[in-house]
Amino acid sequence: MKYTHNNYELNMSNLGQEVYLKGWVQKSRNLGGLIFIDLRDRFGITQLMVKPDNQFYGVAEKIRSEYVIEVKGIVSERESKNLNMQTGEIEIDVKELTILSAAETPPMSVSDDTDALEETRLKYRYLDLRRPHMQNFLIQRHKITQSIRSVLVSEGFYELDTPILGKSTPEGARDYLVPSRLYAGHFYALPQSPQIYKQLFMVAGFEKYFQMAKCFRDEDLRADRQPEFTQVDIEASFIDQEDIQGLIERVMKHTFKQVLDVEVQTPFLKMSYQDAMEKYGTDKPDMRYELLINDYKALFSKIDIPLFNDKSYLKGIVLNQGASLTRKQIDKLSDLVKKNHGDALVYVKNVEGVYSGSIHKFMNEADYQTLNLKDQDILFLVPGNNDQALNALGALRVELAHQFNLIDENIYKFLWVTEWPLLEYDEEEKRFYAKHHPFTAPSDVNQLKTNPKDAMAKAYDIVLNGYEIGGGSIRIHNQDVQKLMFETLGLSDEEVKHRFGFFVDALKYGTPPHGGLALGLDRIVMLMTHTSNIKDVIAFPKTQSAKDQMMQAPSDVDQVQLDELHLKIGE
């Protein structure tokens, strides 16, 4: 390439050099006859200057924002320097200027402070992605991906790919289907994850596998979900939980150092699922702040409060300096608790030794003293009969941390959540579901047989700052245990054979003990770039209704295409 520099690297040490640059015109302005052009590329901006006596002055006058140009010129010292800019001490005294591509006025401003609506930004994604802010998200994504890969490759993992055209196995979320042309009425399914394939790699003896895997779920989308997403899919043989956890810690430590220059503490914190639920009210606790949930059942057992009487659980959170919350603010918190299935929000506060709150009429001074509240403390209680109170307190905890600025946004707190229940019982459908997936190994096979409700799993989630960024488990590698698992999940022999027959078969020819984990790449990039919108870290995302605004997909297709696929559109 004939270009000598990018637009981020020239400085006073280059004075007098002839350089050849190219890029987009960020803006162009005429100041007293001199034309100044900000030239942008993926690295930064360099200022160009065209004098009135320049033979290319006429060309320079034509230039508008987003024109693509190339210039030859001499690096010169600026008269008025901009020390906030990497190249702010110099400018290019232009000698030659060529327009490579003209530009109409774009439908949105191509700058970080654009006020374009999301709809416009998605429709003109190619312009939105020109904004340095947006470019940075994808460049960081690139760097994060390379860094994760480099650790896995250096540890002997093979990057192997698995089919996108797979088989529909309707356990879990809804599949995207692909009609077959050659077999009328038959369909491929896009993978929700390469789970079965990666276990087959272990059966096949590859021992260490990973993949940056595209996964698909046809679910109604939330703000942080997309119909297709990427997971760092990892599996290894002859390992245990600690091996996988150690590996992931090395991956994360290296990646945060490489990409963000942040030192991550290893080993990560570890907590059982039960502790997480009871102390944080969630299976993905944010460890950047305390605000723990405590048990108040015993304390209140001697106080007669009707609301509490029939509840077997009574848990709460003490917030220091929370007594300043207004009645209105507390009402909002109460709404939050109810939205999260809590029965009610009860509070008690201490302002300079004066206690008040929503159960004031049931409480005397001695009762208050037992609560041990410091001046300006507020205690929130959620009575309840089950996990719903914990869920509500978990949500309340997060909300209070935000309102009271308890979160240091610049730190990264990793946590392993371990010792998960193997199964979840669905009271309505009267059947068990796998808490992770049906290939997760039980901690104790005997317990799965005799008391499945209490069976524990060799499963582990990795949580970062309150977000689940990955989950994994040791898998079942014994055919009989796998059959028992399917049986416990209520699948008939026939269903098992039809859906998973080949996999159960595979287990009987010498399957090594194995396990793995999948990291949510999109989520990790979000957290590392401090954005809360998953669309920011995906080049061409879909809307909440799974639509590509730019391409207008999905779209109608020709009748010929439908005929070839033996399909008719129904109601």
Next chain:
Amino acid sequence: MKYTHNNYELNMSNLGQEVYLKGWVQKSRNLGGLIFIDLRDRFGITQLMVKPDNQFYGVAEKIRSEYVIEVKGIVSERESKNLNMQTGEIEIDVKELTILSAAETPPMSVSDDTDALEETRLKYRYLDLRRPHMQNFLIQRHKITQSIRSVLVSEGFYELDTPILGKSTPEGARDYLVPSRLYAGHFYALPQSPQIYKQLFMVAGFEKYFQMAKCFRDEDLRADRQPEFTQVDIEASFIDQEDIQGLIERVMKHTFKQVLDVEVQTPFLKMSYQDAMEKYGTDKPDMRYELLINDYKALFSKIDIPLFNDKSYLKGIVLNQGASLTRKQIDKLSDLVKKNHGDALVYVKNVEGVYSGSIHKFMNEADYQTLNLKDQDILFLVPGNNDQALNALGALRVELAHQFNLIDENIYKFLWVTEWPLLEYDEEEKRFYAKHHPFTAPSDVNQLKTNPKDAMAKAYDIVLNGYEIGGGSIRIHNQDVQKLMFETLGLSDEEVKHRFGFFVDALKYGTPPHGGLALGLDRIVMLMTHTSNIKDVIAFPKTQSAKDQMMQAPSDVDQVQLDELHLKIGE
């Protein structure tokens, strides 16, 4: 991990060491009371030895092929060494032995000399992939992929991913469609290539992009085609053909050195499309041997041979030492020529000065002399009125090279085929098709306007040993030229708007000059591992009829799934 070594690394320098190994039992045999076990992992094989007085002897007796075991033992010198084996001088004197997983007798032999049918191998892919030969294909694929990536990353390319759920744009091959649940009668399409997306990355200012991209084509499959395949998709801005070619040469040079320790000569040979067709009868000439096609029209113009009289072209190939071909062999070659649309195969041979052949009765001694054939030469001629004769001679050339062992299988000859026609005219449909794709830049826009039939493209294919391993072009970056191109292809304004509207729009807001290339990764791995079956280099391939033999996909789906997708199965 507690294991100390893999099964490829122990040798005489480890004598006396206590080691901890694991793997699969390749075979087990009892020789005079001693039990010998070949223990296999992804690296190699180590011999274990269990003595009769060992407390684990009973366990060892139970072991069969494909059992998964772990052992502790002492590295000892073998009595009878096998110097063909990396670990052939030592064996492990087993102290402890544990069966991790038993194995039934597998339905196919897990060894490189298996005689299992392809159907069995595909059904039990996880066993087939256990064979060292097959593991090696995927391990090489991994290494090749990493090596290609490392060059691109080091040259400043970003690895960015593009959607799998895209839009159907029925130009080119048949799309795989994905019905939308939220928009009845609407479909996504799986990408045939990320062509438009990668150009939009250039519009968006990323300047250098690549991706290991999954691509999909719902076409009837040939031996070297799969419904999903992987291409190394590359695009860059502000570059010309030479920049892309230089980049790919660096990628290939590095990869062949890294993976095969082969020095590849750069720059690669270059040849125009026209030269390739005229001298080699193909657009992907194998440069490992000569056997060029020559023009015989002038030479025969004075000889009256009825078969040649009405033909405007007369080309042929001289094969040294080819006079030994029998009549029967020549008949077979004649069939090949006809299968490749050649009118007929004519031959003349010189055996010790005696000439003979299929046009003997029209030839006299003086005529023969003009042909300048050496002793034992044979000249093949294919008369014809058009490119069909060249195609036939191209096929003949390849066949002769194989029959006469003219090909050195150990060398790699790269070639750039350049200066392609932009368009192809379809006489039946009376319309132009893009020779590459409709985004390829013409060499001369004016020619596209005035004489599209002769317009040339800024396109280039990369050929290795007679296989096209990639193709690319400089793209159109000007909206008007893109519109002209669509117009020339016979697309109405409305069609253009409906299919490519967003893309034509994108070109008007400052699009840099750009171009790129896509390498066929599967093909490259095939050539580098010397296999001729594309299924060997894909972990879980489909059959010729696009079926997954192992999973039995495509498969039927529940009525509920169809209803949700608003679909009915037709005839």
